[in-house]
Amino acid sequence: MTGLMQEISNRALELGVPLSVQLDLTYRCNERCVHCYLDHDDHGEMTTAEIKNLLDQLAEAGVLFLTLSGGEIMLRKDFFEILEHARALLFSIKLKTNAMLIREKEARRLRALGVHSIQISIYSHRPEVHDAITKVAGSLQRSVDAIRFLKSQGLNVSIANALMLRNISDYPGVKALGEELGVGVTMDPTITPKMDGDRSLLALGLNHSELVQVFRDESLIGNAEEFCAPPPKVSEDDLDSLPCSAGHTACYVSPYGDVYPCVQFPLPTGNVRTSKFLDIWRHSPQFEEVRSIKLRDMTSCSQCAHGGTCTRCPGLAYMEGNMRGPSSQDCEKSFARTGIPSANLLSRKASLAGLVQIQTLPTTARLVAATT
């Protein structure tokens, strides 16, 4: 984050302003990605009028950065009407999309409307891998075509590459594809459990050895020695630091109007169909609880060597059962990066060791004797 952006975030925090909001317009999708955490049925999405009213409230609350995501945003027939309304309210708009429905005409409209950036999911440079993940034949070609249309309009496009076991060998190809298209590529090994708590998707994620491989690849992380260096000693400032922006200067609104601290932090705080957004943001007990949590309050993480440098996601911790607890995926990442196990991993190892202790039963001889 640049110096000025950090100052702006600090100011938003002081003023209690939700600077960034992600609004999912729909959970419906025209792809069926194997790792997706959403239920794609429509359980009663907000209407156009409800969304416009919400956007008015978000602008009034001080939101500047608005991410429109889904599901696939362009499945909403009113997508451009919503976008026009949002731009008239002067939001800085980021779109997250698979871009399957973006052709030249849509790219021109996005340009005219002053969209700030567009992030497109690409899983592999090879159709047989990408299309197997999305379960839609021809999806890679359509998404790549869309990137070309968007780039031809001068739009700021980036590729998001979710790293899983089934596409881990393809990230150099995705990187090369990004270079060919003239767009940046971000890679993320995080797999999110389903919103209903089902954690089976996590089996798709990278194992320790693949994480180590990614974290040692200097084409991704820069200087490996620096990136993988042991963490510095946890300071008093670290212990008083906030976990992340979720609930502090950022939040998430679902297609049904539910407000959460983050898309990855499904703690219900209220619904904009029954309450004003600002009332939820300012007065929800759940938001107040999230805001009260500091590193020193966390039983495991406050004792961890990685406390000051960990990318711990409080939402993933919440989905693991305790928003003050560790997020095991981030523990695994810190371990893979530095070779130093987190406090959570060490305690799990200790308790597992207790579970499988084996010792010779002194009564074995007698039991055998008794059964013969």
Next chain:
Amino acid sequence: MSGKCYIARSSQTAARLLGEEMVIISAGDPRVFSLNEVATVIWEAADGRTPLDEIIADRVCAEFEVTPQVALKDAEELVQELSSHGILLVSDQPIVRPASPPRETP
């Protein structure tokens, strides 16, 4: 600058008042700009129809303790800076282009 100067906000910008300062971002540009109170007044008055010297006289000098000469000089520097980043449009004629994003029939 000599003669009349008209300024309009670009339709490619995003902006929000944070406290007393205006935070501005131009589409596709990773940079962020923060305007102080006086610059915010000028930004908000940049409707493409009101000449800059009128904005200075009616808005800036009316609200802040500054002489028109000093305020105009500072404003001209601000306008040059923001226009170089595509945030403000500048013309010696009124700018009739709408400040809000253009609408297109689906």
